[in-house]
Amino acid sequence: MMRILITDDHPIVRMGFRKILEQQPGEVSVDEVGTGPEAIEKVKSGAYDAVLLDISMPGMGGLEVLGRMKALRPALPVLVVSMHDEEVYAVRALKSGASGYITKKSAPNELLEAIRKIQGGSRYVSASLADLLLSETEEPLHQSLSDREFLVMKMICAGKPLKEIAMKMSISPKTISTYRSRLLRKLRLKSTAEVVEYCLRNNLAD
Numbered sequence: 001m002m003r004i005l006i007t008d009d010h011p012i013v014r015m016g017f018r019k020i021l022e023q024q025p026g027e028v029s030v031d032e033v034g035t036g037p038e039a040i041e042k043v044k045s046g047a048y049d050a051v052l053l054d055i056s057m058p059g060m061g062g063l064e065v066l067g068r069m070k071a072l073r074p075a076l077p078v079l080v081v082s083m084h085d086e087e088v089y090a091v092r093a094l095k096s097g098a099s100g101y102i103t104k105k106s107a108p109n110e111l112l113e114a115i116r117k118i119q120g121g122s123r124y125v126s127a128s129l130a131d132l133l134l135s136e137t138e139e140p141l142h143q144s145l146s147d148r149e150f151l152v153m154k155m156i157c158a159g160k161p162l163k164e165i166a167m168k169m170s171i172s173p174k175t176i177s178t179y180r181s182r183l184l185r186k187l188r189l190k191s192t193a194e195v196v197e198y199c200l201r202n203n204l205a206d
Contacts (some may be wrong), residue, residue: 001027003047007039007065008054008081013104017052017081020111023077028161036060036068043069048076050119052111053098055082055089058168063089063096063147070097077118081107085123086129088204091143100124140202141187149186150181156192157199 004021006014014032021028031046033039036057043051051069055062066078077099082089099118102110106126114124119120145153148169153166164181166173189195199205 001029002049003029003031004041004115005042005046005048005051006030006032007034007051007057009034009038009057013054015119017107017111018127019113020108024112024115036062036065038067040068040072043072043076043154051076051078053078055080055084055093059170060187061147061149061151063092066093066096066098067147070137077121079114079118079124081111085203087124090129092147094123094125095143096147101129102126142198142202144186145183149179149183152176153187153195153199154182154204156180156195157205159196 002024006017007169008014013163018030018032021030027185031042033042033206037060050102053062069076069078079100079102080093080098081102083102083104085103093101100114100123102114102124110126117124142150142153151169152165155168162176163173166176184190187195187198189198
């Protein structure tokens with residue numbers, strides 16, 4: 001029996017993934033959770049054959065969850081299934097240990113094939129992502145950000161004040177200010193307005 005863990009904060013999305021997975025030949029056991037901490041606890045206590053992981057979740061973001069899962073179970077195949085197009089998160093997710101990346105809009109057509117591939121020990125890369133990886137001759141500056149710096153950048157771009165970002169990430173405003181300073185330095189920017197402009201220019205805005 002194949003055991004799969006779905007991690008997504010939207011119940012309707014989880015239900016859709018479950019229905020697709022149940023079309024797979026053979027018996028499939030599916031667990032569902034809606035938050036990152038719940039997913040980590042499941043991975044600690046359960047033996048899964050694969051995990052479906054959303055990137056954009058409240059509180060602990062998907063990239064941080066991915067890092068903690070891989071620290072617990074380095075061989076665990078994790079397929080990131082995101083609302084964001086490949087150019088936003090895919091390269092970062094693969095570098096963080098994901099076995100594959102697909103978008104939610106392509107999931108009905110690609111999910112079963114992706115699961116089969118990552119469970120067999122291979123990576124799943126869509127044709128469009130393969131083209132993106134081949135076309136990258138110079139790594140964009142935002143790829144140098146840590147996962148938390150990247151998340152702070154995204155929330156700054158969404159217009160969230162530093163206090164709200166601190167609350168969402170459950171860390172102090174002083175730490176958020178430190179992340180902001182670091183990302184400004186790495187992106188070679190000087191202000192919040194320039195961060196927003198950078199996100200728009202690089203298709204990183206939600």
